[in-house]
Amino acid sequence: MSNQSPFPSVDRVLNLPAMQVVIARFGRARSVETVRAVLDEARAAWRVGSAGGSLCEEEAVVRCAELLEASEQPSLRPVFNLTGTVLHTNLGRALFPAEAVQAVMDVLTKPSNLEFDLDSGRRGDRDVHVEELLRQLTGAEAATVVNNNAAAVFLALNALAGRKEVIVSRGELIEIGGSFRIPDIMARAGCRLIEVGTTNRTHLRDFAAAISTKTGLLLKVHTSNYAIVGFTAAVPEQELARLAHEHGLPFVIDLGSGTLVDLSRWGLPAEPTPQQALAAGADLVSFSGDKLLGGPQAGILVGRRDLIDRIKKNPLKRALRLDKMTLAALEAILRLYRDPDRLAQRLPTLRLLTRTAEDIGLAVGRVLPPLQEKLAGSYSVSLCACSSQIGSGSLPVERLASRGIAIRPARKGRGEGTALEKLAVAFRALPIPVIGRIEEGALVLDLRCLEDEAGFVAQVTHLAVS
Known part of the structure; x- marks a missing residue:
């Protein structure tokens, strides 16, 4: 192994036109810090022989842009609450009008x-x-x-x-x-x-x-x-x-x-x-x-x-x-x-609680086809009857008749649970994470709280399934 490091200098990467675009967006101080971190990581891997090739200038810029973009993602983010629990403590409880x-x-x-x-x-x-x-x-x-x-x-x-x-x-x-x-x-x-x-x-x-x-x-x-x-x-x-x-x-x-x-x-x-x-x-x-x-x-x-x-x-x-x-x-x-x-029309909590199963069923009919097309071959996707709950300790034994989407692995037998867990992870990895619940051998997406149908459907194509 040659002792010559096959990596560009920090200054060389910073002066690239593509890197100037990155600097303009994220600021020079953060960009310099990220370039150094990327090159240090690559050099450390190269020294111990865990990386076979060098890191070219263009690759360094791409890696820096990826890291800076990821760091811009806020920790507190909107999600689609399809758990069936309207006032979900972990998902922020009541929504504002x-x-x-x-x-x-x-x-x-x-x-x-x-x-x-x-x-x-x-x-x-x-x-x-x-x-x-x-x-x-x-x-x-x-x-x-x-x-x-x-x-x-x-x-x-x-x-x-x-x-x-x-x-x-x-x-x-x-x-x-x-x-x-x-x-x-x-x-x-x-x-x-x-x-x-x-x-x-x-x-x-x-x-x-x-x-x-x-x-x-x-x-x-x-x-x-x-x-x-x-x-x-x-x-x-x-x-x-x-x-x-x-x-x-x-x-x-x-x-x-x-x-x-x-x-x-x-x-x-x-x-x-x-x-x-x-x-x-x-x-x-x-x-x-x-x-x-x-x-x-x-x-x-x-x-x-x-x-x-x-x-x-x-x-x-x-x-x-x-x-x-x-x-x-x-x-x-x-x-x-x-x-x-x-009040029931103007207050989101009450509007969601009073939503009828028939109305929710119509929503299922509108968003079901894109999911069926995306998951065809790997999963069966169908309308299901389910029960919502109020949540946050309110009326714990009461259930609200609802409708949802049941997603089951196409192949039965061993590994079904793992497949559902992987699918749940894939839904949570979407640009706007989708949170459902796994029960009775299916990932169930209860649509009681889904009001932005267009936003949900628009990101179905981003769903990473194997």
């Missing part, structure tokens, strides 16, 4: 009165942009918002029951995704958990027996991500509220997902609302912004003004506050709820 997108753009590109009172000319409270809307929609005396519902529960417990006992039914000690557990949140909030009753049955007398001078509040947690059926008993909210008030204690309800409308009007399963909880006697209710509400990630607290005031004075409130983009989006979403008759 045009009104919310525009509201965010406005506050991003122009100064805003985020914390400025236009009437007095003095510093204002950022919660004011959504508090009145929340009061109107829920009937609460006051409201405040933080960055998610876990934070809302944490802040309420810390502000109202720090160093005190909080009584909750044993059957409501939930754990949700990301290992969020009610007992852990209580401990971090400085409260002592007092669990009463049993996993499947809790009675009013259990709560009454646990109340003492150390009690800070009574807590009810909506078991939104699971259901206990069979021999069960739970204390009605009205009775818990009455008991709490007899002892001068706040009664707090964590609704988890939460919705501001009766979903049954659209044929969806009913989910408790903050309005119902407050009417039942709750003093404070917490719920999420990016689940059934269909908005941005936020934790919303509504209820008695004196309790909200105590929460807002807690030093942790500043650490958990919303930024201007989230507030702008949330305000726009809440405004849509003032017109419930058109």
Whole structure:
């Protein structure tokens, strides 16, 4: 092996006309760094004999352009959610309507009165942009918002029951995704958990027996991500509220997902609302912004003004506050709820949840032929009936009739699972990744959440299948 390196110098590559185009796009500093890295890698391989030939100037430019192009790909990217889960936690949950997108753009590109009172000319409270809307929609005396519902529960417990006992039914000690557990949140909030009753049955007398001078509040947690059926008993909210008030204690309800409308009007399963909880006697209710509400990630607290005031004075409130983009989006979403008759058309979450199986089936018919043509010979591609779910812990046992595309290996037998996994990887490698689910020997693409049919079909030709 010759000791002479068969590689061009860094300067020679940088001065090539083709490289000048690369530099013009990505900048000189990054281009120089990439050229050096490419040549260093090639030289190192050549020295140990793992590369048989040299790297010519043109090849070096192509390799640099490829690396720089790949580095431009953002980490957070749009995908096609064809999993059948509408509010998919891992895929971003709720989608914004045009009104919310525009509201965010406005506050991003122009100064805003985020914390400025236009009437007095003095510093204002950022919660004011959504508090009145929340009061109107829920009937609460006051409201405040933080960055998610876990934070809302944490802040309420810390502000109202720090160093005190909080009584909750044993059957409501939930754990949700990301290992969020009610007992852990209580401990971090400085409260002592007092669990009463049993996993499947809790009675009013259990709560009454646990109340003492150390009690800070009574807590009810909506078991939104699971259901206990069979021999069960739970204390009605009205009775818990009455008991709490007899002892001068706040009664707090964590609704988890939460919705501001009766979903049954659209044929969806009913989910408790903050309005119902407050009417039942709750003093404070917490719920999420990016689940059934269909908005941005936020934790919303509504209820008695004196309790909200105590929460807002807690030093942790500043650490958990919303930024201007989230507030702008949330305000726009809440405004849509003032017109419930058109909500299903204007709010993406509700529009996707209320989409009929027949309508989805028509969409399958439109996008199926290109997939069948692309995968012919290797896979069978056909329409299938499937079931969607709401997601993010909302109504976990409920399913929505849907339609999708089932893709199965043409050859049966050993290796079917591997073939499906490879196909799933190929779909995820598309310019806009496609995320489906593998079940019962098929890669299923549930089209409930597919609204950009043209965009999906346009990239089918890029699907790399073997």
